[in-house]
Each structure stands twice: as C-alpha cells, then as structure tokens.
Amino acid sequence: MSIHPELPKAYDACAVEERWQAHWRDEDHYFSRDSDRPRFIIDTPPPYPTGNFHIGNALNWCYIDFFARFKRMQGFNVMFPQGWDCHGLPTEVKVEEQQGITKNDVPREEFRRLCRELTEKNIDLMRRTMRRMAFSIDWSNEYVTMQPAYYRKTQASFLRMLREGYIYRSEHPVNFCTRCETAIAFAEVQYEGRTTKLNFFDFDGVEIATSRPELLAACVAVAVHPEDERYTPLANRTLRVPLFGHDVPVIRDEAVDPAFGSGAVMICTFGDKQDVVWWKTHDLDLRPAIDSTGHMTALAGEYEGMTAPECREAILGAMADAGILKRQEPLEQRVGTCWRCKTPIEILSERQWFVRVDPKAILAAARELRWVPDHMLLRMEDWVGKMEWDWCISRQRIFATPIPVWFCRDCGEMVLPSVTDLPIDPTRDQPKVPCPACGSTRFEGETDVLDTWMDSSISVLNVTGWDGIAPRPPLFPAQIRPQGHDIIRTWAFYTILRSLALTGEKPWEQILVNGMVLGEDGFKMSKSRGNIIAPEEILGKYGADALRQWAAAGAATGSDIQFNWNDVVAASRFQTKLWNIARFSLLQLRKGGVDESAAMGLLADRWLLARLSACVAEVTEAMEGYQFDRGLKAIREFAWEVLADEYIELVKGRLYGEGEGRAGAVRTLDTTLDVLCRLLAPFIPSFAEEVFSQLGRGSVHAQSWPDFTFDDPLALGDGEVVARIVAELRRFKHEQGMALNAPLGEVTVMAPRAIDDGGDAGRALNAIVHWQVGTQGMSRELVDVKFDKAVVGKNLRKDAAAFMDAVKALPKEVLASPVSSVVVNGVDVPVPEGAFAPVYATLVGGEQVDVVTVGDVLVTVRRSP
C-alpha cells in the first residue's frame, strides 16, 4: 500500500478497516510446523454454527486475538485455529422447523444432508463477522466436526476409550427428553421454576402428597422418615397402590423430609433424581410407566398411550371419582428441562453408553493449570465435587458422530472396526470381517450417536496434530484454552477428562476464562428482555477497532462486562485523537524528513522517551497477565495526556522553527509513533496498520513487540516539572480570562536545582521565562508541616497521632531546621527519616507578582502591561 502524501482530515474507521482486511493475507497468521520458535497453541472454542456470531463470542475472540497478536509480535510461533462444533440438537430442531418435518419423516442420510447444508450456510455467516472483526485466525487450521476428517478422530477416540475400559454400555436411569427422544447428560439439563399442584390423596389409608400423580403406575415403594412417629405403625407393612392395585413396601429413609407434604412420599421409577437414589439403595423394582416418546406404557393399563399431562388429568379425575383425592395445594418447584427445547425431562432407565468419571484425577489435572482469573478453578471444583453419575454419551438422534460399533445378529458379540477404516456409519457400513465369536456375517449397526461434547472435547487433540492413531498428538499439550465460565462444567471438564483418558496428561498449560456480556440494563442478554446488541450493529456504526477497544477496556478480564455504547463512542473518539496525533506528527516528519542522527537531547524529548519507556513496560506486563483493560488504558493515557496534551504542546515552537531543536523533536516523534503503533497493533490492528504504513516500514503486524527502554530518571522528574508548570500557567491564564496563546509577560521559575528546558516552556506559554536556582528576592514563611503517614505510622504505631500533634506544636524556628527528636507523652522520641517536611508560604516583597507553585518549584509571573 502506497504512502499517502496527504492524510485525510477525518478518520473513517469502517473504510480503513475494510481496506486493510481486503489487503491482509491469511498466510500472515499461519502456524509454522517446522519452526523452532517457542510454540503458543490456542485451543480456540469451536462455536456452534447458529449463523450468529454474538457479542459474547466477540468478547471471547477479542481476548484471544489480543494475546495471539501480542505473542506473535513477541516471537512465538502462534497457532490460532478455528473450529466449528456442528453436531447436535439445535441444528436438527432448526431443520425440522424449516422443513416442516420430524427426523423420522425422511431417510437418515437425507436428514443429515439437510443439517449439513444449514450448518455450512451458518458457518459462512459467522466467518464473515469474524473476518470483519479482524481476528488473526489461522484458517489453515480450521476444523469442522461434522466432516469425516474430524469425526474420524472422534470415533477413534471412542474406540480407544472403549478398549481401555473408560467407556461401557449399561442400563441405567438417564435424563431423557421425550420431545427430542434422546438421552441427555446432566450438563444439558436446565432447571426452571414453575408452579404446579401438590396433590394429597389417600394411599391405602396413608396420606401421600405428590406432584406427579401420572407416575402412580410406576410407584414401587412408599418412604417415610425413620423417626417420624406418625408412621411408626407402618413399619414392615406393604401398601396397595390405589387405582392400580399392586403392592409396594413401606421403607424408612433419612432423606425423607417429614415437613414436606404429609411426610410420606411415594417412590416411582422415576420421578426425579432422588427416586433413583432410593431405588438403588433399597433395591426396588423397576416399573417404567413412561416411554421414550413421553407416552404411558402398558403398565399404566387403561391410561396406556396417553401423554404424561393427559394421564395426570385422567388419574386425578379417577382419584376424585374414587373419593381418595383429598386436597390440592399450589407448589413452587424447580423442574429439570431439556436445554434445547425446554421440555421437562423424564428419568428413564435405558441401555446407554457411558464414560467413567474419575473426579479425583480430573480435579488434580485442573489444579495443575494456571487459571485466569484464579477463582474460576472453584467452579470446576464445585462441579466435580458434585459428580454422581457417569457421563452418558449416547444420544438417540441423527446429526452426530455415529457410534462405531456393530452387534452380531446371531451371537450378540460387539464388533469394532479397525481404526484405519474410520470413519464409518454402522447403520450403513458393514464390518470387513465375519463375527470373531461365531463367524456370522449378519450384523446390526448401533443406531445411537455420540453426545456433541464427545466431538468438541478432543478439539485440543485435533489442533495439536493428533491423527487418531498415534498414542499422543505431536504438539500436545496446547498452551492455552480461552473460554467462557458458563461452559467450565462442560467443555473444560470434558476436555480434561478426555485428555487424561487418551494421553494421560492435562490438555493445556493455562485456561483463560472470560465473563459474560450483559445488556445495557445489567442483565444477561436475551431475546425476551430485548437487550441484545449484535456485533454487526456496532461494526456498522463505529467499526471493529472501536468494538475491540470496548472488549479490552470495558471491564477487567474475567469479570462479566456490561455492554455500554459510551465505551464504544469513547473508543472511537480515541481513534480520532490518535489520528490527529499521527497526522500532526507525520506532517512534521515529512517536512524535511527524519534525521536518524539528530540528538534527542532536550529535556522534553528525553522526558517523553522516558515516559514512553515506562508505558511499554506497563503494557507488556499487563499483556503478560491478560490485563487488557490495564494495557489499553496505559496506552490511552500516554498517547492522549502525555504525548498530545503535554509533549506536542511543549515542542510545537521548536517544530515550527528550524535547526537542531526541530530535528530532535522530529526524531522523538518518529520513534514514539513507531512504538505506539506496535503497542496498539494487538488492540486496534487496522488503525495501527493505517498509521504505521505511513512510516514506510512495512506492516506493523510483522514487527516485533517493542523492547524500547529509555532510562533517564532525571529527565523523568524535571520533564514532569516543566509539563506541570506549563499546565499550571495555562490554568493561570484561564483564570485571568486570557486566551491561551496570549503573551504572558515575564515568568520566573525558582527551582531547587537547575532545570534546562531548552526554551520549550517559554514558547509554549508565549512568555519570557527566567529559570533560577533558589528563591533569591523572595521570602518565605513556614506555615505548616506535611506528614508522610506511611513513615509516621510504621515507626510510631499507637503514638502516631500524639507524635504529629507534638510536631505541629513545635515553634516555627525549630521546624525550619532539621529536627532530630521530639517529646511525645513525656518521652523523647527520635524523628524517623522523612517523617515530615515543612510547608512554606511565599511572601513577595517589592514588586507585586502572581505566584504559582508546582511542588517545590515556585513560579512568579510578572504580567506584561
């Protein structure tokens, strides 16, 4: 891109961003497999292709892009891959909706094709937004979990875990969505509040309260608390279930709450998780009354075929007719629902596939990671501590990775494919060899498919180069996992579990957890609240760089962040300010060019470079700690307050002139602009590139992270004095109603040491400035003492207040010279070093002048007539 002779007056962020995005090449961000630079592999989240890259994603990816670009500039061999977690219910549901069908209306393969097509379309939409955000994604490492190249590995990982005993098949109660007709894992159960009725009825002479009368046919016991005296006579009895007539035992269990309902509870298979616990510990019968489609089974007799709600009403009616329904009370309860369709889940006993969960091992691995912020580890610990059931990984759906298993029709033997034959679909493909047990060639393919988390929990194995066959991926483990705290219990948990099972190691070195984006009203964004902000809306109005600044500075990394248009607007204004700084600087640079040998020797130049050096150090430290807010704010402060408001104002006089002073300022500006662009590059890549390109040194994204250091404590201190004198005198002018560029007359600066500002202050103030050491011609009077409470408190402890009172009470002539000790409460106490300093008021004899003080520097102003 050529250097523009004239920079446009206004910065058009959207136009600039689109221009650079068209210019940059994907190859610029490719990970190099044969490099010996240190690796930095990111286990990027593979989003679910909904077609909508939402603002929460945007925040997450901004963080990733900030450190990916930073690490790249630091010389790391960065891999910022991008995956797509395609399988699962949401897409199936969407296809059913769009096509007006259910999964059973079309052949399996046809249904899959429809899902794949929708997914492809959605991925395209999301890719577009991600490119517009200027994320430096390595598209050569893109993966799509629904493609054979990926799910082959999912299947391979399944087979290995099956062979090694991590995966087993068994009949066990599972969470089941009868609308989706599939088992789901606990992580997929969402609890919602609702009001229902608690029904009190006569159960063979005992009053029972239940919220689920439709499960009466599934009743297998009645439970009471062992110390509930009301029910002592029931011990060891059996009761006859009303309407159905089968006998059930009365059991005693501590978990029964005597205060709830009537204190007697019927146990059904299964009304809730507690029923499962009782069923197991008391070895009760299994009476499944609801089937996998949500209809009553034959066990329900005359109610067979009804849906559960229909059955509930019918049974309540029958109870009323029989005169056993006593009363009904409203009941607030939390009901488990399917995360996808909100249908209340049932617990059904089904033959399913499970992954063994070893909470201890997972916890140990989780604790080996560096968690940012560290308290997020607690969420993992909480979740793991509560694990009760193994992970149910089988789903009775279609658009998912098939479970690669056949069963022999003749002897029932489980037959597995060879890893090299993967991927397979056992409902379509046949084993290549006869049944090893009986020699039969008749097989039944497993129709169950895998939980989508089985795909995404090996994302890290995939990006670190696993081929599905090697014992371990060549680049394993990855350096970092960035993700939201909402999926700690799922994606992070399952990934650790799978990595341990497949490699024996933790999956990453660190995990960076980002917060949720809340709406402007402070609540989680949701359609029902109408507080959703789409990234595209921000991109269209203010551009990607402004949105990225919001992500960086809107809140501390890891905490939830409230969306705020103000921050976006402020970000955009900062870019305008930066643009004007750049325009001014570049204009100066081009008038005669930059003399690379010019001395940057004047105080203001050295001061600016020292401040720049401090800024680089702070930003670097902030980036290392993922404190993007701190990093960006340090840059803003430096650019706006130090560079624009102070330095440039100080050196304008020199720049408008000729000679060495101008050459030094020009070179200082050139250096500063160069470093500033590099600091900005991770945050606002398009802006940084636009300005840096003007310097004619190539792409800023090909530069190294600045290691600029300029150590000059004296210039740092004296420069500060000069900058503050100028600021104070500007304020003075303002207070006197003078224009800021009006002549100020004569100014005398009296400092404790010699300061040479090279004339900058005088030019900036339009004044004649005399510098002198000491305060000849003035007198001063001690009026107060100023204490350093950190020193006083540490040394005097309880006596601090008395000490300060005693010092204040000393005669002024004593305080004027150093005091070595002071009497506190009758005791002679030595004065600690630096405990206090005298404070003087200035008295000016003779001619009337105004006085401005800057720390220990006095400035007198004799205004021009």
Place this chain on the structure above:
RNA sequence: GGGCUCGUGGUCUAGCGGUUAUGACGUCGCCCUUACACGGCGAAGGCCACCGGUUCGAUCCCGGUCGAGCCCA
C-alpha cells in the same frame, strides 16, 4: 437452598492498608490557540451499600446485614 463474583460521583468503571479515590460518558462555564470543536482549558458532583471487628490508620483485610448478577441444586 448452595457456590462464586460484585456493590466506588447521575451512568459505567479502575484502584489501593497511608497526601487531594482513577478514568470515561453526561452536566455546567470559558475558548474556533496554524493536528484535532469527535478538540482544548476548567468547574460541580462521592459518608467508596450498611453495621461491627482488626489496625496508629480501612474504600481496601475479617465477620455480619442488605442488594445485584452469574453458575448450580
């Protein structure tokens, strides 16, 4: 019900055991100073949620109360 995080000018937000508590937006006043009015200079606005405790000293540490958000049961 449990866990986590948080409560800072009107709004959002940074921060720290010790001078005058950070910044942004908003408000008000002055200024079109040859980079920038999307700007400059300045002003007002805070019992740092409340109550106890530790400490010479607490917005910060500890305990409790109240409130909010998130995650979970």
